[in-house]
Amino acid sequence: MKISDQDINNFKKNGFLFFPELFSKNEVKNLRSAVKRVIKIPGENITPEFNSDKVRMIHGAHDYDKTFSILCKHPRIIEPAEQLLDDKIYIHQSRLNFNYGFGTGGFYWHQDYA
Structure with missing residues (x-):
C-alpha cells in the first residue's frame, strides 16, 4: 500500500497517520481471536496486572501465533512504514x-519502541 505525498506531509506535521479501514472487519475479527489464543499461552512472554490474574502485556506475540507473525509482515503496514522512513x-x-x-493500572507516559 503506497501512501500519498499528502499522507507523508501529514505524518511530518502530526507525527502519525490514521487509516480507519486499513483492515477489514473479518481481519480484525481474526486478530481478536488470536489475542484470545495468545493470552492463554503460559510463560515469560506474559506480564500480569499488579495484584491481579489479568494479563497486562504479551511480549513477542508474533513468535507465538501465526496471525501476529503475518500481521507484522503485512504489506499494508510494511510498505507505508518503509516509505516514511526511506529504509x-x-x-x-x-x-x-x-x-x-x-x-x-494504566500505561504512564513512555516512549514507544522508536
Whole structure:
C-alpha cells in the first residue's frame, strides 16, 4: 500500500497517520481471536496486572501465533512504514498491551519502541 505525498506531509506535521479501514472487519475479527489464543499461552512472554490474574502485556506475540507473525509482515503496514522512513524495517520487539478500564493500572507516559 503506497501512501500519498499528502499522507507523508501529514505524518511530518502530526507525527502519525490514521487509516480507519486499513483492515477489514473479518481481519480484525481474526486478530481478536488470536489475542484470545495468545493470552492463554503460559510463560515469560506474559506480564500480569499488579495484584491481579489479568494479563497486562504479551511480549513477542508474533513468535507465538501465526496471525501476529503475518500481521507484522503485512504489506499494508510494511510498505507505508518503509516509505516514511526511506529504509527497510524489521521487528526488533513487539508487545500487546491490555487496558481493562477501571480498577487496573494504566500505561504512564513512555516512549514507544522508536
